[in-house]
Amino acid sequence: MTLYPERYVAFVDILGWRQLISKLNGDSDEEVIALRSALARIHDPAYSPQDGGDVRAQSISDAVAVSTEVSAIGLLRLFESLSLLSLTF
Numbered sequence: 001m002t003l004y005p006e007r008y009v010a011f012v013d014i015l016g017w018r019q020l021i022s023k024l025n026g027d028s029d030e031e032v033i034a035l036r037s038a039l040a041r042i043h044d045p046a047y048s049p050q051d052g053g054d055v056r057a058q059s060i061s062d063a064v065a066v067s068t069e070v071s072a073i074g075l076l077r078l079f080e081s082l083s084l085l086s087l088t089f
Contacts, residue, residue, distance in 0.1 A: 007056075007067040008078050012085055017062035038088040042066065042081055053077030 014035075042057045042064065052073040057066045066081045068074035 006070045008070060008074055009065065009067045010078055010082055011063060011065050012082065013063045014085075034088050038084055039064070042084065055081060057081070 039059065042055070043059070052069065052071060053076065054069040054074065055066065055077045056068070057064055064085065066078060068078045068081075
C-alpha cells in the first residue's frame with residue numbers, strides 16, 4: 001500500500017478558457033500573454049522558494065490543481081499561487 005503525504009490542495013477552474021484558447025493564433029493579445037506568464041510561473045519548479053512550501057501545479061483541461069506541503073509556509077505559498085492566478089484574470 002502506498003501512503004501519500006498530506007498536502008494543501010486548491011483546484012482552480014479558469015472561466016473563459018475556450019475564448020482564451022481561441023485567441024492563441026494572435027500571440028500579441030494581452031490576455032493570452034498574461035495567461036501564459038501566470039501558468040509558466042506556477043508550473044516552474046523554481047517557483048517554490050528555498051524557504052519551503054513545495055509548490056506543485058498541474059494543468060488539467062481548463063483548470064489548474066495547485067498543492068503545497070502542510071505547513072504555515074506551504075499555506076502561504078498556496079495563497080500566493082491563488083492570488084497570482086486571480087489577479088491575472
